[in-house]
Amino acid sequence: MGLFGRKRSGLPQREVVQGHTYEDAGLDAAARSAADGHIDPALAALAECRGKPEVRALRVRVLAEKLLGRAEALQRTALETGNPDAWLLAGSTFIEEAWAIRGHGWASSVGQDRFRMFFATLRKAIGPLNQAAESLPKDAVPWAQTQRAALGLQAGRDETDAIWREIAARSQTLYPAYYTRLQILAKKWGGSHEEMLAFARLSADAAPQGDPLAAMVPIAHFEVLLADQNELIGNKHTIKAAMLPNTYFSKVRTEIDAAADKWMVAIPRAHPRALEAHNAFAAAYVLAVEPVRARTHLVAMRDHLHDLPWNYFIDHDKLREEYLKVYGKFVAKAQKPAALY
Template identity: 30%
Template structure:
């Protein structure tokens, strides 16, 4: 991070000051607290004057979720029963089910003992099958890593493909066990991207998904990635998908903003297109009636913030930050920044600097 900052002349003196501070504290530059770094680099703005929480209170986490937190804590101890009960309780609430499955699957990347014990106790469980399918996809991506193909070894690709093939088989069995559940089909959408399904084969998976949950947000995000240029589509196909999906429900209004985030390298002016302007005008009224209780809502607000700031609507961006409070766990911070917390703090400072001064 230091070298990239030194390329910006306006920040050189601030970086030198921070490097001295790191030396004084006996730590690396990257280990300095973000609440110290952000004001030095982008301005000592008292964001609390705009009703925002202090920098030090910002966390890369969502609000406490007692049931999910308890299930995850038990899972780390190898106990599967709380996870099984929680997954059972999500039946029919597919967005909640997605949050639960993803949180539990994330744990299995480091330790899958709880899922193995669940399988020993109840191998025919459809809930277990749905979770295992997503867990195997996560494990596959962990093996592959995040580097470009040229920097990924043959052994990594082989492990990636092997685990995705396993996930594919498990997902199909879970879909048979739980024919109404979109979760196994969401797992297959992730598999489709990794195994490079052709468009017709992907379309068959997609049809099964939307038949069960036509506005399933997480699956639309997966499909958006499939249709982008770096996977099996193009900038045009991705944007077309985003626009069509957003037109079906206000709950999907942020998809064109995700497409803009993904496609800005293909079209530097994408944030100023009618696609973005129309999406923002649909998304903002919906957000006005919602809070920030789910990660999806926090992500939608974060994406709205980016669009608002690009269009110099900083007062409205500050309003969105006010609703987000201390939570920097959503988009775009979680995927577009090496340091999500620092990116969140920077955007808050810049939004306040561009907004009207508090009375």
């Protein structure tokens, strides 16, 4: 039995897209070239969005993932040309290579040798990112990437706070930077639920109406849920752990509603992370069993699945199947015309 009930025949046959929660044709073209080993289109794609930090942050992350194994070559290009986009992409690719070495499981599942390689590779990112930041002093994205490296390197709070101040001085709403800051404040990285939730609430309050930064609120609650579930499992309360996702989000509905309304009160502005944010709200409302709000965000996702936060409570290999059940329950069923008698 899945999280949302028994498997039923006749699930809606929909083209579900996983791992591509953005709409950027220029990025898609550059990513295809990068996958084939060509870096010039990637550098051009970054150069054309230097004044658009949200677009730039998304592009560098996606392109770095496509260029795994090419960080050293990118660094040589940067040394030869002094191109700030090459510095940024080199540093970002070192970060992706480091996480590929470590894996995304719990620290207890990572051996000492892999941890040493992980830290060594992450440290290689710092120099290129510093060069990128010096080359374009107003650019928040090198600092956002440095924050990611600092998280993995387990930097102290004085250092991560200083990096955050550099980001905030350049951008008040950079979505991925806020997400990483939230992780730094999370209990699993040495912070606390209270500090993380306070940051998420403040972020949503300070965000302009129509900005998906409001999604930091449900994302923070998913972090609390995950930590509480793991604690229950560790104490062998497996039944309570299985029931927790639904009961937890029912209790925090009011706060999730306020954040969703802050984003959706007006026509939301076009934003590269909008589909990610709809995933966060949709998952929260599905667990709270709130049909109207769940349907709103499920439809807005347009069948683009982001791993987070769904993977916090659904196994990755079952995600598509479980999503189709959710869609059938909250969207397709609600759209069926009433029977005529």
